[in-house]
Amino acid sequence: MKKILVCTGGGDCPGLNAVIRGIVKAAQSDNDDYEVWGSIEAFNGILKDEPEIIPLDNNAVSGIHVKGGTIIKTTNRGNPLNFPVQEEDGTWTNIDRSEELMTKIKANGFDAVINIGGDGSQKISQSLFEKGVNIIGVPKTIDNDLSATDLTFGFTTAVQIASDCFDKLVTTASSHSRVMIMEVMGRDAGWIALHTAISGGAEICLIPEIPYDLANIIEIINSRYDDGRGFVNIVIAEGAKPKHGTVTGKASGEIGDQHIKLGGVGNALRAKLDECNCVAQVRTTILGHIQRGGTPMAFDRILASAMGVKAFDLIKEGNFGQMVALQNNEITSVKIADAVKTYNHVNLDHYLLKTARSLGISFGD
Numbered sequence: 001m002k003k004i005l006v007c008t009g010g011g012d013c014p015g016l017n018a019v020i021r022g023i024v025k026a027a028q029s030d031n032d033d034y035e036v037w038g039s040i041e042a043f044n045g046i047l048k049d050e051p052e053i054i055p056l057d058n059n060a061v062s063g064i065h066v067k068g069g070t071i072i073k074t075t076n077r078g079n080p081l082n083f084p085v086q087e088e089d090g091t092w093t094n095i096d097r098s099e100e101l102m103t104k105i106k107a108n109g110f111d112a113v114i115n116i117g118g119d120g121s122q123k124i125s126q127s128l129f130e131k132g133v134n135i136i137g138v139p140k141t142i143d144n145d146l147s148a149t150d151l152t153f154g155f156t157t158a159v160q161i162a163s164d165c166f167d168k169l170v171t172t173a174s175s176h177s178r179v180m181i182m183e184v185m186g187r188d189a190g191w192i193a194l195h196t197a198i199s200g201g202a203e204i205c206l207i208p209e210i211p212y213d214l215a216n217i218i219e220i221i222n223s224r225y226d227d228g229r230g231f232v233n234i235v236i237a238e239g240a241k242p243k244h245g246t247v248t249g250k251a252s253g254e255i256g257d258q259h260i261k262l263g264g265v266g267n268a269l270r271a272k273l274d275e276c277n278c279v280a281q282v283r284t285t286i287l288g289h290i291q292r293g294g295t296p297m298a299f300d301r302i303l304a305s306a307m308g309v310k311a312f313d314l315i316k317e318g319n320f321g322q323m324v325a326l327q328n329n330e331i332t333s334v335k336i337a338d339a340v341k342t343y344n345h346v347n348l349d350h351y352l353l354k355t356a357r358s359l360g361i362s363f364g365d
C-alpha cells in the first residue's frame, strides 16, 4: 500500500475539485495499491498535533468535479517554511516548520505529496523537494500568471464570469450614457482584463504590464461623447497603475498573509475622472471574488481532470520535483524549479495585445 497526500494552497480556483477527483480516480483504478488522503487547509492539516487529514476515495470525490472551491479547503496563511506563530508576549514571528512537516509526512506513512497551488505554493513545493520530499506540483490560479504552462485551470471560468458581467454593464452604460469601470482580478498579470476586454468589446483596458496615462483616457472618453451622447466601458485589472504611480492596495494586516491586498483601483480611477470634470457620470463595479467562485466551466473541468490524472502518473513513475503543465495541447510536466523561475506577464508582443489594439481597444498608454 502506497499513500499519497494531496494539498490545495493559496486562493481557491474553479477546478480544484476536478484535480482532486482526477488523482483519486487514477489512483483507485491503478493495479498497485494506492491510498489518497487530503490535508485540510494546505499543509496546515498535516502539521496539526492531531493531523487534520481525510481519506479520499471514490465515494468522497463522487461528482465533485462540477463544484467550485475545494473539498479539502485552502489557505494563504500556511507556508510551512515561514509559518506564523504567536509568542508569549502576543507578538507574531515566522518559523521554519519544514523539518516537522517532513517528520509528520513520514510518520503518517505518506510516500508522496501532490501540491496544487499557484506561484507561491510551487515555490514551497520546490523547497520541500530540495529537502527530500517526493513532491509533484499542479499549477492553479485564475490569474493565469504561472509560466511553463500554456493555461491554468480556473482562468477560463474567471474570464467567462468577467465577460458575462461586462456584457451587463455595457447595456446599462449605454442606457445612461455613462462611463463604466469594471475592476477584475490580476495582481501582476492582466490576462483576465485583456481577455475580457476583447470578449466584451471594451473601449479601454488597463493592465499591470502597461502603466496608463490619465490624459489619454480622458481624451478617449471625450472623443466618445463628441456628439453629446456616448458611453465607455473600461476594464481594469486590480494591479493596474498610472504612469509614475503605484498600485492601489494596502498591507493585508492578516497574520501570516504576506500579500498586499489589492483592490480599489477602479474607484481610484473614478475619483480621478470626477476630479477632472469627466464629461459623463462614472460608475465602478468591483467583481472581486465572484471571479473565483461557482461552477467551473467544462473546459476547466477537463483541463483540471487531465492535470490530476497526470499528477498521479508522475507519482507512479517516481518522477518527483515536476509540475504538471499544458503545452501545445499536450499534458506534460516541467521541473518545478524551472516553472517558478519566470512569471507569466502579458508579453508586450503577445498576439492578443495586437488583436486588442487593432480592435480599437486602448491601454491608456
Ligand code: F6P
Residues within 6 Å of the ligand: 011, 012, 076, 118, 141, 142, 143, 185, 186, 187, 238, 259, 262, 292
Ligand atoms: O492570485 C489570485 C488572486 O485572485 C489575485 O488576483 C488576488 O489579488 C488574490 O487572489 C486575492 O486573494 P485573497 O483575497 O484570497 O487573499
